[in-house]
Amino acid sequence: MSPSPPRIRSIFPSASAAESVRIGELLRKETVGGILLVALAVVALVWANSPWADGYFAIRDFEIGYEPWHLRLSIGAWAADGLLAIFFFLVGLELKREFVSGDLRRFSTAIVPIVAAVGGVAVPAVIYLVVVAGSAEASQGWAIPTATDIAFAVAVLAVIGSHLPSALRIFLLTLAVVDDLIAIGIIALFYTETVEVVPLLLALVMIALYGLVAQLSRRFFHLRPTAAWLILLPLGVIAWALLHASGIHATIAGVLLGFTIPVLHKKADRGPDAGPGLAEVFEHRFRPLSAGFAVPVFAFFSAGVAVGGAEGFVSAFSDPIVIGIVLALVVGKPLGITVATWLVTRIRRIDLDPALRWVDIAGVGILAGIGFTVSLLVAELSFAAGSEAHDHAKVAILTASVVAAVVASILLSARNRRYRRSADAEGSVAP
Helix, strand or coil: CCCCCCCCEECCCCCCHHHHHHHHHHHHHHHHHHHHHHHHHHHHHHHHCCCCHHHHHHHHHCEECCHHHCCCEEHHHHHHHHHHHHHHHHHHHHHHHHHHCCCCCCHHHHHHHHHHHHHHHHHHHHHHHHHCCCCHHHHCCCCHHHCCCHHHHHHHHHHHCCCCCHHHHHHHHHHHHHHHHHHHHHHHHHCCCCCCHHHHHHHHHHHHHHHHHHHHCCCCCCCCHHHHHHHHHHHHHHHHHHHHHHCCCCHHHHHHHHHHCCCCCCHHHHCCCCCCCHHHHHHHHHHHHHHHHHHHHHHHHHHCCCCCHHHHHHHHCCCHHHHHHHHHHHHHHHHHHHHHHHHHHHHCCEECCCCCCHHHHHHHHHHCCCCHHHHHHHHHHHCCCCCHHHHHHHHHHHHHHHHHHHHHHHHHHHHHHHHHHHHHHHHHHCC
16 A cells, blocks of 8 residues: 655645734735835935935935934935834844744744745846846945835735735735845845944843843833833834944844844733733834834935936946846846745645645745835945946836836736636625
8 A cells, every 4th residue: 555645735824813814904004104105205206306306415415413423324324224223123023923923933834935035035136146247346236136125015915916815915924024134134244344343242232131121021020011112112222323333234233123022922921911912012113103104214215316317217227237136126036936936845845825826926026026125225335325336226226116016016916806706706606
């Protein structure tokens, strides 16, 4: 008698009801943020190419802050270094929640979006380096097309994907979060020129203290989460300032602080009448601030680039930097994500969710080509502000993000109509 074949698992075997509700609420908040992000980016781009462009650049480049603490920065730098730390704090918090209490706490479920994210980082980087081969300056921007903009991508999916399977939304969200975590790791490793040891050590001490207070606030300090965050906020700001002074990009402080927040995943952890956990309180308080203010304001001060009219815009596409970024995001992202997903499912004998098809994965891969927020941040770090390479990189990011959004919308809209017809047909034959 031949042995029975091993059981084949699916990517997202059974998303819990609570997790589905939480993901749905999170996506709605990110959708609003995505709409604001796009709106302010368009305003910035129009303003920077208008007769009143000097006013935009004067505001963006105006410096404010305390110089002895290395905090005299331009408004644009405050948006990139300060406001984006809030966004990355939520990235760290969301990733920890997914792996501690979410449906990705199982290795067999988590491995697929993680490998997909790695593929979606590696392939675009290789494509970009091949296109710009021979130019040492251009090669500095290899990490620009590696990131996915969560808010922008989710906003597009929400507009055109009302009937797409929930598994696809979960896949996009986890893929984008891991993708951004990889991007921030790249920033820490490859875009830090010098490190001041003393501020770095002090920053790590403050982050450890922050984590200790967060972990013990309920058990030993008997603090409700709503009171604990009032103590943790000043500690977090100090840790951010010290990391900024060390020479490491300060947004990394956001991710590290997010990882320290305790996540309750069992009813026993909460106790009777304990109320929401600290992670839930921070999510509730900071998600609207990130999606509704921090990320859109960063986009406003980063997307404003003078393209020199239609002629300058067209001429920019003769630059290998522009060609490399556009190809990497529009072609490399979906190729890397789809191939990596296919390989890991074959190797580990993991089947697609029964509700999904491979064309859906390809559609998400195209949607992940919307680099925008983090790509703009990496462009700021890759090339000198005001240089031709800097401006052309931003033109490429904006162009690629729009192309990816349009192509993904066409494909996923067709899939959405198909899923809607299937749902209507099932509803019509239901008893």
